[in-house]
Amino acid sequence: MVVGSAGSGKRAIVARAVAQLKAASPRVFFPVYLSGSALANDMEGFREIVQQLVPEGGVAGHKVGRGAASFFNVYDFLKQLLLEKALAGHAVIFVLDAFDTFVGGAKQLLVYNLLDWMQPSDDFYDLWEASLYRVLFGADLHSTWWWQHLYDLGKPVNVFVRLLQVALTQLTPSKPLLDNAHVQAAWDVLFPDHVLHALRGLTTREMTLVLGMIGLERQGKSQYSFEMVFHDCSAFYRQHAMKxxxxxxxxxxxxxxxxxxxxxxxxxxxxxxxxxxxxxxxPTEVLDAIRKKSVACTALVEQWAMTTLV
Known part of the structure; x- marks a missing residue:
């Protein structure tokens, strides 16, 4: 799926991808371009498919013109035409431009028929379902807990759609397959960790005060004054013979x-x-950031956080 406004080059992207397929594979490819804004109904779509697949208007000894296409059983004819392409080892690629115009009204039947013709055998679905189950629920369970966490929070579907849209923009010719790293990078872009960004900007003095406050919370105090924090920080410095x-x-x-x-x-x-x-x-956010070395701090501050406060 290529998403973009009119004139943004979607057709050029698809044409380039098809050209790369033709160059990389010995198979014969027949791209069929259907524009939802140019077709008034499904019958015009059927005729357009015939015209692009068989420019001379004939196949298997039959002549199919515009008048004949509306008279004859177009459904069976096109299905037979696609079957012949498949038996010959040819691949037909349908490119639907302005896809939203195909999903309702007079052109909906065209899309349903295309999807029906492309259905593989049930054996393929059984294998695909088993493979998908292994991917989602197999040995790599550590990569799925986060998705389950988001689902439990009630994240709407459009969050995942937007997330995958951003992740797809990071694919490159050298890394064309989507993996967890792409999705995590997209999550960081859409939902930046503001706490982590704030902690990364703290000086040693400021981080010292934060750790002093965490120490007071460990003692059961929910609020504290500067004097209390200063006293706690001073005790730590004295313990390490520092000013x-x-x-x-x-x-x-x-x-x-x-x-x-x-x-x-x-x-x-x-x-x-x-x-x-x-x-x-x-406090756990601060200590986790220090433990993971996501924030820069001195060895003394890190020692304080890891040995005293955890």
Missing amino acids: SPPRVELLHALANLLALHVVHEVTHQPQPEYSMVRLAVR
């Missing part, structure tokens, strides 16, 4: 955390160091 950062620098760091919405005020006081604040992000 604690000046109070004024940590106050500026707290102001930045408030501006970035990593921390928000619970109660306001004229002196900011006495205002009660709390983290706006979950």
Whole structure:
């Protein structure tokens, strides 16, 4: 499926793909282009297929003109024509332009017939179903839990459609098959992790305050003042025989955390160091980002997070 506005080059993309197929395969390809905006009804579509497949208007000793096509049993004739192409090892490619115009009204029967003619045997479906089941529910269960999680959250179908549309734009000639990496990259584009982006922008001073707040939450405190956090951070620095950062620098760091919405005020006081604040992000998000090295921090800060707070 090629999606794009009129004049965006969809026909050229399809023509190039067909040309590549012809160059790569010894089979004979017959592309049939049907424009939904140019055809008034399904009978015109049937006649157009005949005209493109048999330009001279004849097959198997029969002459089929425009008048005959509307009189004769077009359904059986086209089915026989496609069967002869298949037995000869020829491949017929139907390209439906303006597909939305085919799914209703007078042209709906044309699409139903094309789909019916292309149906393979039941054996193929049995094998395909078994293969699909192995892919979805086989040994690689770790790659499916996320989809189940999204389904449980009640994500609508259009979320997955949009996700796959973005993932498909990342396919390249060297990597033409869609895999989990493409889908994950598309998810990151559509639904960026704002918490992770905010954490990546924190300085060492700001991350120190965040870890101090996490330490206080581990002690059962749901809100805390700057003085409480400063005392906790100072104790950590003393434990490692290091000089604690000046109070004024940590106050500026707290102001930045408030501006970035990593921390928000619970109660306001004229002196900011006495205002009660709390983290706006979950402690597990911060610690997971540090453990996975998704954020840059000093070895000392990482040691504090991994040995004391986890």
